[in-house]
Amino acid sequence: MARGAARAAAGAQDYPQGALYVVATPIGNLADISLRALHVLALVDAIACEDTRHTQGLLRSLGVERAAGGLIPLHQHNEAEAAQQLLRRLAAGERVAYVSDAGTPAVSDPGARLVAAVRASGHRVIPLPGASSVTTVLSVAGAWGESSGFVFRGFLPSKAGERATAVQALAQESRAVVLLEAPHRIAELAEALEVLDQRPLTVGRELTKQFEQVETLACKDLRGWLAADAQRLRGEFALVLHPWAEAQAAAPGEELLALLLAELPLKTAVRIAAQASGAPRNALYETALRLRGEG
CATH class of the missing domain: 3.30.950.10 (Tetrapyrrole methylase, C-terminal domain)
Incomplete structure (x- = not known):
């Protein structure tokens, strides 16, 4: 059903050959995969990934069948070498996707060197946005x-x-x-x-x-x-x-809190002080306990 919805939503778009697709994947909840990402992961000729075993499990969970040979390891220890392999595939007109273990690649995970190499070679890099911590x-x-x-x-x-x-x-x-x-x-x-x-x-x-x-x-x-x-x-x-x-804004919040504590129950005083000052409620609650103790 999800694959069908993905085709219906994204199938009519243009997906040029000889391009790298940088695909965001869920950071935890599988339901956060986008329909466009699901369609592209099934469409491309190869998927480069940070961990082939992890990505194979993700694809199976999403209902995307992909032979192990269609997954290419690309991680922090081999990114430069693996990028050259992918450039040859792009030059042959293949569509290649890259995914990290979770979230948007090339932010904290590997992928930035790959993207730079692909751009320098003159091939397109197409982002598929999605989950990011x-x-x-x-x-x-x-x-x-x-x-x-x-x-x-x-x-x-x-x-x-x-x-x-x-x-x-x-x-x-x-x-x-x-x-x-x-x-x-x-x-x-x-x-x-x-x-x-x-x-x-x-x-x-x-x-x-x-x-x-x-x-x-x-x-x-x-x-x-x-x-x-x-x-x-x-x-x-x-x-x-x-x-x-x-x-710095917590100081006015603390001053207001001290006044409210003289007239109101602790939780009520904290709630009103947080709303009025914008200071974090948890921090004000700890301050209220301290002020009550000192009082």
Whole structure:
């Protein structure tokens, strides 16, 4: 049924030969595949992919039959060499698709070198947009500030010293910053981000999957949030460090909160203060607990 819908929706379009099709695939939920992507994956002569076993499983789940020989491995360790193989196929007039393991290729995953080589050779590169952890987490972060736009930083360095230096640079960034992290390194990232203290951070875990979690909290609280539930250490992470101007705006929110707590129940005071100031509700809730304790 899906293949039929894909043909009906996308079959009448032009799909030139000798072109590379950069295809976004789901980051978790298979239903996020586009009809156009489904049609192209069945149409092309070959599919280059980050992991042939992973992509073969994805294709079977989508009802696309593809012989193992029609899948060409192209990953960070062989991208330059594999690109030359694909250029020969494009020169012969074949249509070739490229997919990474999840999401939009050539953003954080491999593919940028391939695209550059194909463009340099004079062949067309045709994007098929779709799922991306970057835009997905941004859409639910509610990050705001006087400075518009965002910065995609991706994975911070794995070495502690280099990671600490990178975080210090982030402290000076006035725009929202999108970070990615793997489950086996998220605890180290949480420790490094503690120096940013009250700066709001939206954490997206297992985005689009069954156990998806999206939480906004202060940077200093991320390590405690992870430790509160062992399940939170599992899955892939996409995070948004909110603009520093937003962190500065928390002060008026705290002042208003203190006034409201004198007259209202804690949860009501937090809700009204968050609505009025725009400060993150979770951060205000922690502040309310502190203020009540001090009172």
